[in-house]
Amino acid sequence: MDLVWVEQLLDRVGYRHSPLTWAGCLSGDGSDRRFIRCRFTGDPSVLVVMPGGQSPRELAEARAAAALGRHFWQAGVPVPAIYAFDPASGVLVMEDLGDVLLYHRLQDKPAADELRALYRQAIDALLSLQVSARPDFPADQCWDTPLYDRQLMLSRESGYFYQSLVRDVLGREEMTRQLSAEFARLADRAAAEPADFVLHRDYQCRNLMLPEGRVRIIDFQGARLGPLGYDLASLLYDPYAGPCAGLTPELREELLEYYLEKAEKLVPTFDRAAFVRGWYFLALQRNLQILGAFAFLSHRRGKIFFGGFIQPASKQLVALLTAPPGRDFPALRRLAREVQQQT
Secondary structure, eight states, rough: OOHHHHHHHHHTOOOOOSEEEEEEOOOOSOOOEEEEEEEEEEEEEEEEESSSOOSSHHHHHHHHHHHHHHHHHHHTOOOOEEEEEETTTEEEEEEEOSBBBBHHHHTTTOHHHHHHHHHHHHHHHHIIIIIOOOOOOOGOOOEEEEEEEEHHIIIIIIIHHIIIIIIITTTSSSSOOOOOOHHHHHHHHHSSOOOOOEEOOOOOGEEEOGGGOOOOOOOOTEEEOOOOOHHHHHTTTOOOGGGGGTOHHHHHHHHHHHHHHHHHHOOOOOOOHHHHHHHHHHHHHHHHHEEEEEEEEISSOOOOHTTTTTHHHHHHHHHHHHSGGGGGGGHHHHHHHHHHHHO
């Protein structure tokens, strides 16, 4: 990309420190946004984030990233600082956190003590997002929906799973009445959870960075209000970080207990037993959503990287459904086993 163009862009959003000496393009995960790293003589590098296009929806996403990022920073949530934003173009200039994701560190198979410490950091950061950022949360700035609710669960989690994976990849026809009824029952149960906290909705190891070994949260532009348990399920039932990375069932239980102890101190109305009961249904919803996303990104968008996680995510869905509450979803249990066998 032309360096003069980048300099002009930075001028337009009011961010210029010293002469630009280097710029490089970075790739996003499932996003169409473009990321440009800019280095300056004697000054820290920054990231210039550009929307994938200029549609109203893409510009609304950029506005949400700026507004929510500023709110989170002011609330003490460990997100990158927002330096400048141009509403007309959707161009955002933000702190550069480097290249190391929690995902990358997990690939090195850290020792148990380090792994535990990293996940405790991630939980501390999550609770900061969920609780500390709740006062004055700018729900009117959410670009997608302001609330994680039953309709979203049905259309963009269980429905997304069925359309993108079961129909598009496995070639199935319309879902059965029994399965449709189970999806509705699952959404009813998940929607019964208190939903007055800040929800990231994609809180997993590829959205957590480790500059200088400290957890920082990225990709937060889809935040909205929702239940506490969803993001914790995203983190602890994360196909990117399964048992091969050391996130064993035993460590998952230990980290759940760590979260519960911290939440009890931070949330006066927190009900441990109710949280644990509801967490299971939110974990199922999350697992369906991420399977749909993996299928869509790999088969419709051609992003083959994500296809490699369909199998571990389907194995995890089967494991979740073998728990006693899974007996209420026999059609989904059968389908999950078929998905595991055929992907």
